[in-house]
Amino acid sequence: MKAPLLLGLLCSLLLVLGVVLLQKGWRQTGEERVLQRLGQDLAASAPPPVKPGWLERAFIRAGLDLPHGRMGLMVSLWLAALLLAGLAGGWMAALVVALLLPLGLRAWLVWRYRRRVRRLVEQLPQMLDQVVRSLHAGRTLGDAVVRAIDASPDPLHAALSRVSRDVQLGVGLPDALQEVADLFEQEELRILALGVRVNHRYGGSASELLGNLIKVIHEREQIARQLRAMTGETRFTAVVLALLPVSVAGYILSVNPGYLMGLWQDASGQQMLLAAFSMQALGCFILWRMLRSV
Structure with a gap:
């Protein structure tokens, strides 16, 4: 009795997956027709901004690329493992497999994200110090930030490369930094984006602002270490x-x-x-x- 129910559940899940993929294919076909009417040059020069989904966002924060071409294979393997667990151990084993695999993937992505962000914050003061030296040499704030990002090691370079790309494409530096701060949800990046936005709007000494930010990052790191030792x-x-x-x-x-x-x-x-x-x-x-x- 359990085997027909599990097979029916598997067929229903595969049917839902097929409908989703079919709708996605129709949507992409419609978008391609519209882009062909507007012209390839216009579509290439001004692509519409697309916000990543929660799964793609999690992969980006972890420093990975979402395997779009293998999503169907991954879902099929998950459903096969679910079916085998149900046939071997019943509905309880199927429930455990259904919960453990997605939760395990999420836990692994969160672990990679936190390790990457911790390393990123450690490298941020050195990058800001290089920006301050470039400002003293006479460069603009945008040019100094782009040069400092290009000279930074990974993972800081990989995480902030979108800032350098957006600035070179004409996006404002405050908006580019705010986008990265919203992506990684890190307080140091938010403070940097806020400080650059205030400096861009009201003026002031950018080198003094970045110097104070370096001190704030060092103090936050010292307080975090003391808290980890106490707890x-x-x-x-x-x-x-x-x-x-x-x-x-x-x-x-x-x-x-x-x-x-x-x-x-x-x-x-x-x-x-x-x-x-x-x-x-x-x-x-x-x-x-x-x-x-x-």
Whole structure:
């Protein structure tokens, strides 16, 4: 009885995916016809601004390119894993696979994003110091920022390369910096974009502004290190509390697998395991929010 239901679910998901891809193809075909009527030169010289979706945004923040050509293959593999898990372990195993794979991808992207942003903030004062030296040499603020970005190492160069590109295409420097600050959602980048916008509108010494920003970044970094040192015990306690139930379950499964398999094969036992998994996920989320608030 479970196999027909799972096959029906898989067919429904594939049908929905096919309809979405068909609509996307029709939309792209219509856009191509419009661009052909307007002329290729006009379309190439003034492309319409398209904001990235949440998935593409997550990949960009992590320093990766969204594999558009492999999305269908990735979804098909996910559905195949979902079907195999359902056939082998029932609806509970299918539910676990359906949740763990997307959550694992999101966690990996968030981990890459945070590591990249931390390295980016560490490199930002050196880039701003180079901008200040270029301003003292007589260059304009836009030219100094573009030169400093081009001379910066990765990941700062890769993250701010869109600023250099937008400025060379004629976009205002405050708008280009604000776009990057909104993309990465980092306070240092927002302060830089705000300071450049205020300087661009009301004037003032840009070198003094950037010098004060360098001091602010160093002070924020020092305060963050002190906070990590003061909350190290709390974070370690949270990690232990999060890993302890999983470790105990793994130990019981390795020593006495019949105990957990008996629960897995019973309907009420599956409900108990599902409730335990839900409470474990909720507890990890609460601990994570508590650590974020410290």
